[in-house]
Amino acid sequence: MQKHSLSYRETNYFSSLINDYIEEKENVKQFYHRYPVIDNFKEQIDEKGRSFNTSDGKNREILVQSLEKQYSQLEVSEETHKNINLLKEDNTFTVTTGHQLNLFTGPLYFLYKIVSVINLAKELKAKNPENNFVPVYWMASEDHDFEEISFFNLHGKKFQWNPPASEEAGGAVGELTNAGLENVFELFSAEIGNSTNANQLKEWFKKAYLENDNLADATRYLANELFKDYGLVIIDANDRDLKQLFVPFMKQELLEQTSYNTTRSKMEALEKEGFSVQVNPREINLFYLDKGLRERIIEKDGEYFVHEKKISWTIEELLKLLENEPEKFSPNVIMRPLYQEVILPNLCYIGGGGELAYWFELKEYFQKVEIPFPVLLLRNSALLQTEKQDEKRKKLNISLPELFLKNHELINRKVRQISNINIDFTPQKEHLVKQFQELYDLADQTEKSFLGAVKAQEVKQLKGLENLEQRLLKAQKRKLQDEVSRIADLQNELFPNKSLQERQSNFSEFYLEYGNDLIPTLIQNLKPLELKFDILSL
Structure with missing residues (x-):
């Protein structure tokens, strides 16, 4: 191991x-x-x-x-x-x-x-x-x-x-x-x-x-x-019995909407830092729970009711229900x-x-x-992974970080590495950009209206180089079809549905192989x- x-x-x-x-x-x-x-x-x-x-x-x-x-x-x-x-x-x-x-x-x-x-x-x-x-x-x-x-x-x-x-x-x-x-x-x-x-x-x-x-x-x-x-x-x-211990906090939630009022600042802070907010709290973050029913509790104009159900209470009735039957209240994700x-x-x-x-x-x-x-x-x-799969990875010269690349990225990288021709037009693209910079300078000094025409020509020629590069890469993939297939097969085995194995496969698949070990x-x-x-x- x-x-x-x-x-x-x-x-x-x-x-x-x-x-x-x-x-x-x-x-x-x-x-x-x-x-x-x-x-x-x-x-x-x-x-x-x-x-x-x-x-x-x-x-x-x-x-x-x-x-x-x-x-x-x-x-x-x-x-x-x-x-x-x-x-x-x-x-x-x-x-x-x-x-x-x-x-x-x-x-x-x-x-x-x-x-x-x-x-x-x-x-x-x-x-x-x-x-x-x-x-x-x-x-x-x-x-x-x-x-x-x-x-x-x-x-x-x-x-x-x-x-x-x-x-x-x-x-x-x-x-x-x-x-x-x-x-x-x-x-x-x-x-x-x-x-x-x-x-x-x-x-x-x-x-x-x-x-x-x-x-x-x-x-x-x-x-x-x-x-x-x-x-x-x-x-x-x-x-x-466990929910009875939580009654004071559920009561506070119903009366003061505590979770809603205290989570908004952290949500704003997450967004300010450029992160996505995972969960948006509701004004009341409790469900009403009964046989076949788990639906959120809503307050409107001093009345409390179950969303889309004909169940409602005054606040006094709701708090009494909470004290007597706490099992009918269910906290949500917040x-x-x-x-x-x-x-x-x-x-x-x-x-x-x-x-x-x-x-x-x-x-x-x-x-x-x-x-x-x-x-x-x-x-x-x-x-x-099995030892056999790891040996395949090594023979294909795939590093562990490369194994986690998207399928097309991994294949393109490996095809470029094992080809006997250079299918990377980056130097040509850089040279082209430098040439067009001189044209931009010339147009700027003579007739500024030509700047747009120069830009269009630059985009066209860069696109042409990109297309040529992709065509050569595609042709080389056909030539190296055996290597491409083995790379794809290995990655598909280890990343089912193009996702992490742990998010897709069930433990039984591995228990069948390794049992109590x-x-x-x-x-x-x-x-x-x-x-x-x-x-x-x-």
Whole structure:
């Protein structure tokens, strides 16, 4: 097994905001609290401890009781059981990642997220042995974007879940029944065959989705099976007791529209720096949640109602409902981070680039409600390749950074390198530009009206050189068709659908090949605080 690493900027797949954050550029320092280096966690531990350990253990007690209920139907490993109990102690803290309830984990980076929290918890324990650190996977069970989670890709094929029309998600996806997944299981089973590794995958799928009643229970089962040996704790925050702890913040949101009023300045600051805003807050960032329903709460002229539904309240009625039935309120993407930090003794949130982008809007919101803002860490990213694929890359003389170029850019570069003729007209173009500069000077001194004619002729001749260069390049590609095909084939294998492998492929594709060695290999090689993109040759 070999490991190589690139900077995230070298891959050309990450936004300028994320690259600037990783490189600690001055223009992004206003959007985060502490940079993710190991020495900064000591202050984060002290700050979070002072904030979280002020309720006579109430929050910790409720958290552990809720987790015990959620795990009551699962086979809990000794490591996970130990970590749940450790959450009762004031010196125990969490490292958290969150993810949607994607079918059979969805894209490969689901594994990378969880490996990141497991490995960071280990690093923190080694640096701070007087404390305990628990890796947490937050199931996004209250989301309701069914289209995003209803499929996974394997061997270039899309395995799509098509539930009966009566079962489609209208409310929280975690409550969606698993009806219709028998068909996916049959297609999946036929695709992967009957090897030892294939049979393990089929067992996981069957027990998760065909022997559990809903998507949340299925996802909990599968994530637990994959990571229970590492003490991963899985939390479903769609829980009445946990939401009871969040009532004061939801009340403040309804009365003062706190999140909306505090995030706008950071949004403006992001735009001023030339970055895109990831999420636009609404005036009230809470949903009303009921069976088959998750829809936003709106205030107008002192009346509160559910968007496009005939459900409304006075403010007194709404606050009473909040106190009595907090489970009927669901934070949206703007408030969910605060909910997480209120109910968990959390130090760090690990997420993808898009997730960190919306966290960057929230620092002032956290300051307003006096909850410590966590350390933000980009999850590990990796490209998995076989040793055979790496040998192909070397024979084709493709460097690792070149591997991440767009397909046409890579092929054009390689064709130019291996051709026995020079198909780069840059010197000719530069010479032409110099010649026309003399014509511009002449026209300026004699008849300025000719400047436009000179410019038109320059554009025409440069375009002619460009066309000639492209025609020669195209002809050379035909001549070198074998090399071109091998370059394209390799890149298409490693970048399915011209995207990062981790955003397209499902873990089952690699488990079929590497079996029980897959996750330990990732655990051994992915180091979250290195902040590098890894290429692993398995």
